[in-house]
Amino acid sequence: MSPRDHFHSVMRIGPVQIGTHRDRRGRTKYAAVCTADRCGWSSDYSSSSAAQLAARTHRCRISD
Template sequence: MPRPNRFRDMIRIGPVQVGSYYDGRGRDRHTAACTAPKCGFSADYRNRAAAELAARTHQCTA
């Protein structure tokens, strides 16, 4: 059974949360996910700046 993600360095930019975690191979990854109802936006990035840029430019369609 895979271990759950352990997010760290969480920040919120509008409705989007950005967090960092280590993937299964020990690499540092960053996720941006919208918390608005019925939005469904989430994406993984290799660097923190890209995740924060996605959070700042995200437009909810719902």
């Protein structure tokens, strides 16, 4: 039986939220998720520093 996959928010950098969750094998992963309307960008990383770098360099392609 696999562990439950819950997202736990760790920090916020601009519109991007970084948190942890467990993958299907039970390993802790770091996710960077943009919370801007209609952006939809998200990605998983194996380290917190990689997720933070992605959050700092993310640019939404949504034009108003």
